[in-house]
Amino acid sequence: MAQDAGWGGGAYGGAAYGGSPYGGPPGWGGWTPPPKPGVIPLAPLRLGDVLGGAFATIGRYWKQLLGMAATLYGGAALLMTTAVAVAYSAVSDHLDRVVSLDYGESASSEDIAALVTAGGVLALLGIATMAIVSGLMYAVVPAVLQEAVLGRPVAFAALWRKAWSHVAPVIGTLIITSLFAIVPALLVLAVFVAAVISLITLDGGGGAAVAMSLGVIGVLVTGPLAVWLWIKVCLAPAAVVFEGRRPFAALRRSSELVHGDWWRIFGITLLAGLIAGVAGYVVQLPFSFLGLFPGMVGTASLDNDPSPTAVMVAVSGYLVASLLGQLVSQIFSTTFPQLVTGLLYVDRRIRTENLGPALAEAAGVPPQGPVPPPYGPVPPPYGGGAPQW
Template sequence: MPPKPGVIPLGPLRLGDIFGGSFATIGRYGKQLFAIGAAVYGGALAVVVVAAAIAYSAVADPLDRLFALRADEDPRSQDLTAVLVALGLVALLGLVAMVVATAIIYAAVPAVLQEAVLGRPTTFSDIWRRAWSRMPAVFGAVFLTCLIAMIPIVLAWAGFVALIIGLFAMDGGGSAVLAVVGVLGALATAPLGIWLWVKFALAPSVAVFENQGPIASMRRSAQLVRGDWWRIFGITLLASMIAGVASYLIQLPFSLLGMFSGMLGSANLGDDPNPASILVAMSGYVLALMIGQLVGQLVVAIFPPLVTGLLYVDRRIRTENLGPVLAEAAAVPPQYMV
C-alpha cells in the first residue's frame, strides 16, 4: 500500500481518493481556506457596495426623476444615460473585483494542497503570501483559458440566436440558412469550447505547484491531460455539480429569510414611497441575499479547485512517478517507500 502522510495516498488516485482528499482538506485546513475566501470575496463585495453607494449619490437626482415619472411620460435621455453609465461602471468594477478574488482563491487552493498532501500544518499568513505571489500567473492562466474557451462558446450562442431568428421568421431561403448556421455553429463550436476548458483545467495548479507562468502552465496542463481527458472531464463535472447543489442548499435559507425581511419592510411603506424608503425597506432582503451568495460562493470557489488540484497530483503520480518524491518530502520512513 502506498504511504498516506496527508489527505491522499501517494499512489494513483481513485475517484473516492480524490473526493475524500478534497473533503479531508476542507476538514483539516478549512479555517485557512474559508478565511482567505471570506477575505477576498468579502473585500470584493465591499468594493461593490462602496461603488454602488458612490454611484447612487452621483445619480440620485436623475434616479428620483425616473421614479417620479408617470406612465404616460417619457424619461429624459440625460437621466437615462447617467443612470446606465453608473450601473455599467459598478458592474464593471464588480466583475474585476470578482475575477481578482477568484484568481486569489485559485492560487490559494493549490498552496494549501501542497501542505495537505504531505500532511504538514500551515497558517493563514503562509497561504496568503504564497497565493498572492502566484496570483498574477494564475490570473493569466485562468483569463487566457476563459478567453480561448469563450470564443467557440460565443459562436455557439450566436448560432442558437440565428436558429431562433430562423424559427420565428420563416420567410424563405434566408431563414433556412439561419437555421442551418445555428445548428452547425452550436454543434461545431460548443464541443471545442469544452475540450479546451478541460485541456487547460490543470493550469492554475501548475502555476502554483511548479511556479510556471501563464503560457507555460497552459502548455503543461495540456501535456498532463493528454490521454486522460474523459476521466478529468467527468470528475471535474461531478465536482462542479456537487458544489452547485451545496451552494443552492446553503443559499436557500438566506433567501427565505430575506423574503420574510422584505415582506416586513414592504408592509411599512406608505401609499407613495420614495426611492430611499424603498431601499431601506428592501435592505434586509438584499443583505440576506448577499450573505447567502457570499457563503455559497465560498463552496463553489473552493471545492472544484481542490478536486482539480488533486487531479494534477494524480496525473503526475501516474505519468512521472511523483509518489516516491512526495513520500520523501513528507519524511516517510524508508520501509514504507513502495
C-alpha cells in the same frame, strides 16, 4: 526538497524507495498500504481518494480556505457596494431627471453621458475586482492543497504571500483559458437573439430562423471542441502555483499531464461540478427561507404608494440573507472543484512521474522497499526517473 519550497523545485529519485510508487491493498506478503501523511495516500488516486481528499482538505483547512474566500468575496462585495453608493450620490440628480421624464420626452445628452460614464466605471471596477478575486482564489486553493497533501499546517500570512505572488500568472492563465469558451458563448447569444427576433416578427421562415439554425450548428461544432480544450488546460492554475510556471508554460504542462487520461479527468471534473452545484444550492436554501420573514413583515406595513426607500427597507432583511447565502454558496462551489482539480494534478504527476516517493520524503515518511504489482515497478514512461517537485 526544502520544507518551504514549492513542488516544482528539487529533484528526488525513487531509488531510496525501491524506484517505484507507493500504493496497493494491504496483505501482499507483509507489505503495508501507501503512506498517507496528509489528505490523500501517496499513490495513484481512485475516485474516492480524489473526492475524499477534497472533503478532507475542507475539513482540516476550513479556517484558511473559508477565511480567505470570505475575506476576498466579502471585500469585493463591500468595495462594489461602496462604489455603487458613491456613483449613485454623484449621478442621483441626473437619474432623477431621467426617471421623472414624461412619455414622449427625451433625456438630455448631459444626463445620459453622466449615467453611461458611471455605469462604465462600475463595470470596469467590477471586472477588475472579480479578476483579482478569482485569481487569488485559484492561487489560494492549490497553495493550501500543497501543504495538505504533506499533512503540514498553513499559516494565513504565508498563504497570502504565496497566493499574491502567483496572482498575475494565474489571472493570465484564466483569461487565456476563458477564451476557449468565447466562440460557443457568442454563438449561443446569437441563437437567443435570433429566436427573440423570430418570435417578435413571427417570421419563422425568414432570416432570423436561418441565423438561428446556423448558430445551433455552430454551437454543436465548437462546443465539444471548447470542452476538449478546457479539460486539456484545466490543470494549468495548479501548475502555476505548484511549479511556478508562467501562463503559456502552465497550459502546455497541463496538456502534457492530461494526455492519455482526458475522459477520466473530464468525468471527475464534471462530477465535482455537479456536487458543488447541488451543495451550494442546499447551503443557500436556509438563508433564502430566513430572509423571507422580515421581508414579509416589512412589505405588509407599506402603504399604497410606497417610496423606493421604503421598499428597500422593507425587503432589506431578505436581501441581506440572500446575499449572505450566495456568499457561502459561492465559497463552496468555487473551492471544491478547485480542490478536485488540484488533486487530479497531483494524481497525474504520481502516475506519470513517480512522484509518490518524493512526496513521502518531503513529508518525512521513512523509505519503504519495492512493492509488488500492480503498484510496483512499471515500464517507462511511468517508472524510474527523477521527478521534479
